[in-house]
Amino acid sequence: MIDLQKKQQLLNNMRILTNYIIEFEPFTSCLDCANWNEKRERCTKFDMVPPPKIIVKKCEDFEPDIPF
Numbered sequence: 001m002i003d004l005q006k007k008q009q010l011l012n013n014m015r016i017l018t019n020y021i022i023e024f025e026p027f028t029s030c031l032d033c034a035n036w037n038e039k040r041e042r043c044t045k046f047d048m049v050p051p052p053k054i055i056v057k058k059c060e061d062f063e064p065d066i067p068f
């Protein structure tokens with residue numbers, strides 16, 4: 001037999017968790033940037049290999065790479 005009160009409590013907790021996760025900023029790096037050249041492994045905007053800290057966190061000129 002399903003305990004409806006527990007089921008409702010579980011659904012409420014799932015809703016709270018889902019809303020919490022939705023608010024996370026997606027993790028992006030230079031590898032997700034439209035200016036990143038995978039073959040040359042460098043930024044085409046600045047024509048250089050960014051420092052590791054920038055590659056991991058991206059820079060202010062990050063442009064999302066549209067995957068289609």
Ligand code: SF4
Pocket residue numbers: 029030031033034035036042043044045046050054055058059060061062063
């Ligand atoms: S995030 Fe900045 S440094 Fe990294 S690839 Fe894009 S433009 Fe270049």
